[in-house]
Amino acid sequence: MNSRNWIGGEWIKPAAGEVAVTNPSNTIEQVGVLHLSDPSHVIQAEQAAREAYASWSRMSGSARAGHLDRMADVLEAKSDDVALLASMEMGKPIAEMRGELKRGVNLLRYYAAEGVRANGSVIPSSEQNVLQYTRKVPLGVAGIITPWNFPVAIPIWKIAPALISGNTVIWKPAELASLTATRLAEVFAEAGLPPGVMNLVVGKGSQIGNVLLEQIPLDALSFTGSTSTGLNIAQICAKRNIKYQTEMGGKNAAIVLNDADLETAVPLVVSGSFRSAGQKCTATSRIIVESGIYETFIEALSQAVSQIKLAPALDSEAYLGPVASASQYETVMSYVQLANEEAEILAQGPTATGDQEGYYIRPLVAGGLNAAHPLVQEEIFGPVAAVLEATDFDEAVAICNQSIYGLSASLFTQNLSYAHRFLDEARAGMVRVNQETAGVEYQSPFGGMKLSSSHTREQGQAALDFYTQLKTCAISYQ
Known part of the structure; x- marks a missing residue:
């Protein structure tokens, strides 16, 4: 298995370097090769995501839900294959990994159901013959940075609510989970996810993560990883006025x-x-x-x-x-x-x-x-x-x-x-x-207090709050 980028619906083999991936259960066994990206791939991914956003955000919630349902169907059919690769890549016992795949399928179906649920509320106006209401609208292009310890569940619990809300995604997985990330992208491509809606860029955080954070015009950034990295991400995003969430350490x-x-x-x-x-x-x-x-x-x-x-x-x-x-x-x-x-x-x-x-x-x-x-x-x-x-x-x-x-x-x-x-x-x-x-x-909010979190929540209904912004609408019909 070799890693690949998936950008704008096209498969790209980056050439900024190679890293052999060995099995942590048996270090003499090579599982695959990680092909590293350079900054140009991140820029290309943002362009693809921005272009896809124009049509994806205007798509009905029901239509977006159909895509997530198909993603769940294909992932369920491929679960054993994905679980085997993930266990070999990062060492989680196969029984646990199969449970994680089931969770990923459930997350996709849970958020697919949000496509036909209410996304706003009517607010009484002080004026006569005025309809006033709120709508949750997408943010734009969301950057997703995921860790290696849950190579399936965490990416999906970030990507699924981002997509159903109408955002497009640039996903940068951890190096230790990049083969699994490539396999997930293959699953989503097979499910017919439109080009550019989700873009996978594989590589070292020091080479492409900083480009994603500091140069790309992101509208949101969701990160799970170490506290030190999360605090640095928060500082950069705050300076650039990028909406962010960081899930970090625990004791x-x-x-x-x-x-x-x-x-x-x-x-x-x-x-x-x-x-x-x-x-x-x-x-x-x-x-x-x-x-x-x-x-x-x-x-x-x-x-x-x-x-x-x-x-x-x-x-x-x-x-x-x-x-x-x-x-x-x-x-x-x-x-x-x-x-x-x-x-x-x-x-x-x-x-x-x-x-x-x-x-x-x-x-x-x-x-x-x-x-x-x-x-x-x-x-x-x-x-x-x-x-x-x-x-x-x-x-x-x-x-x-x-x-x-x-x-x-x-x-x-x-x-x-x-x-x-x-x-x-x-x-x-x-x-x-x-x-x-x-x-x-998966239907409950996930997140911490103090230095464990940036005070937002993932999963459940709370995830939809992060990936949307409120628009207040009013129309006079006199």
């Missing part, structure tokens, strides 16, 4: 109170911490346990972690696979080393099955740390979690809120009063009781 906490049902809590904490090798912005990275059950919980957690299956991504029974790349492996292993040097290792999973060479990191739970320690405060983005002990509910919530991030948080309890207090007091954009921190349903 999510799961609180387990004395009355929690551990048969429910332990599997969900383990899943939140270690599915996808911890490479989720909503992953459980801090586990806060009330003193009365601390020892019992740690014993149960250790037992559960010891039974986790670390295996190649295409193993259907893999609980977690490798991390996505050599650089990701080096970063996460630096935190593993820090844990071995400065923390108490409370639990650690077994080594990977098989004899293949890959970027495998055993799941690890560290304790004996204070709330200011780097393992507790910094986003690791790997299968490493820290446990903290709290004397009561109030201290647990205070520790939960002691973070520059505020994406997701969860509480395990049978106490209804504590449950409602937690939902009120936890400073996170997504708060859940007796559920894991990771994930949110």
Whole structure:
């Protein structure tokens, strides 16, 4: 598989450089070749998107919905093929990746349905015989910059609401997910998406991402990635008056109170911490346990972690696979080393099955740390979690809120009063009781507080607010 650009309905093989893509589950296996773009491709994509916008934005919502429905149909038919490639490219277990493909299909169908829903409201006028109303209208050309950890779901949950709202798109995927992005573009081309409505440009952020941000006359920019990059994007977009949204880091906490049902809590904490090798912005990275059950919980957690299956991504029974790349492996292993040097290792999973060479990191739970320690405060983005002990509910919530991030948080309890207090007091954009921190349903708003987000939301109806602007209309018919 080789990456390609899809610009104005034409397939283009860029020639600014090549990068071999290896399988993180087995690094001696080459999955494909990444062909890098130069700035001219970004400029070409904007021209194609701008030209297509004239007709796409005037198309009826029902007609745009038909295109999204066809995209969903073809993606569903090709799901196994796309899931296989994505698992081989970035290492997510195949069972999880198939679930992600199903989510992508559901997202397309969900937003297709918006094509025939109300997109404004009637407002009474103070004058007689005046009809006054609002309409949601598209912004124009939207830039989409997506990460590698959800190579299907995140692009679709940005692209689908952008398209149904009448915008056209320039999509720049992460390098580590560019083969999957190419395959998705092939699916959308097969579904008959009109030329220029969505344009894929593959390459390094340092070479083409800056061109997209600083030179192209964008009308909107949606980004998911690191906090440092997101803050830089926000600064550039604000200066250029480009509407933007940035979804960034997380250091999510799961609180387990004395009355929690551990048969429910332990599997969900383990899943939140270690599915996808911890490479989720909503992953459980801090586990806060009330003193009365601390020892019992740690014993149960250790037992559960010891039974986790670390295996190649295409193993259907893999609980977690490798991390996505050599650089990701080096970063996460630096935190593993820090844990071995400065923390108490409370639990650690077994080594990977098989004899293949890959970027495998055993799941690890560290304790004996204070709330200011780097393992507790910094986003690791790997299968490493820290446990903290709290004397009561109030201290647990205070520790939960002691973070520059505020994406997701969860509480395990049978106490209804504590449950409602937690939902009120936890400073996170997504708060859940007796559920894991990771994930949110596609019809619900997704986003965080503090440095986790630029204060907008993705998915659900909230995504339509970002990709549109309100126009107030009035007509006198005297």
